[in-house]
Amino acid sequence: MYVGEQWLFRDLELDVGAGECLVLAGHNGSGKSTLLHVLYGLRAPSAGTLEVAGQAPDERDGQFRRKVAVLLDDSELFVELTPRQHLELLLAGFDADLGDVDGWLQHAGLDERADVHAYYLSAGQRRRLLLLGAIARPHDVLLLDEPERALDRQGKEWLGEIVGNERELGRTVVIASHHPPLTDVADHALHLG
Numbered sequence: 001m002y003v004g005e006q007w008l009f010r011d012l013e014l015d016v017g018a019g020e021c022l023v024l025a026g027h028n029g030s031g032k033s034t035l036l037h038v039l040y041g042l043r044a045p046s047a048g049t050l051e052v053a054g055q056a057p058d059e060r061d062g063q064f065r066r067k068v069a070v071l072l073d074d075s076e077l078f079v080e081l082t083p084r085q086h087l088e089l090l091l092a093g094f095d096a097d098l099g100d101v102d103g104w105l106q107h108a109g110l111d112e113r114a115d116v117h118a119y120y121l122s123a124g125q126r127r128r129l130l131l132l133g134a135i136a137r138p139h140d141v142l143l144l145d146e147p148e149r150a151l152d153r154q155g156k157e158w159l160g161e162i163v164g165n166e167r168e169l170g171r172t173v174v175i176a177s178h179h180p181p182l183t184d185v186a187d188h189a190l191h192l193g
């Protein structure tokens with residue numbers, strides 16, 4: 001990947017299977033977020049080919065978006081919507097039935113903030129909502145960019161449970177992370193930079 005007049009990474013070969021977790025590691029600016037953008041089809045690679053969930057990544061393709069869920073570093077919330085409204089909007093967009101919305105909000109530790117505008121949520125609560133949105137939408141592949149950011153100890157434990165659960169469900173997880181409990185359980189690690 002050639003970005004900003006430099007090669008961030010090249011000669012990269014990756015094969016991550018169902019139920020497996022890949023951790024992207026590397027110093028600030030090494031290209032972890034850029035690689036996740038490429039995997040989600042937000043940026044094209046400068047050279048080479050890749051397949052995610054069996055197809056070329058393209059976030060404008062509804063079929064691709066139904067297979068690949070994402071939490072990116074620059075993901076933002078609609079501050080005028082509540083956590084409950086966020087989930088409802090998201091699921092309506094995917095024409096999916098979440099079932100027990102209250103259960104999901106409780107699962108994320110957001111039950112007491114379910115009907116408060118996201119504007120009033122703390123940084124960690126916003127992160128929890130974004131993470132909940134990523135795992136609640138239909139997907140076979142989950143891409144997470146530093147999901148541990150702003151999470152407290154319980155939030156990080158919840159994150160660990162999420163990753164374990166995703167793998168048990170046979171989904172593929174790719175995480176850019178500096179959080180050792182996550183990096184330790186990964187099946188594969190890729191060090192950039």
Ligand SMILES: Nc1ncnc2c1ncn2[C@@H]1O[C@H](COP(=O)(O)OP(=O)(O)OP(=O)(O)O)[C@@H](O)[C@H]1O
Pocket residue numbers: 003004008026027028029030031032033034035073
């Ligand atoms: N559109 C762009 N134009 C020019 N340079 C860019 C662009 N996008 C990213 N870069 C550069 O590419 C490099 C990698 O950025 P990236 O955000 O992928 O790193 P990272 O490993 O995720 O960093 P961090 O750990 O700080 O989140 C940085 O030096 C950044 O300035």
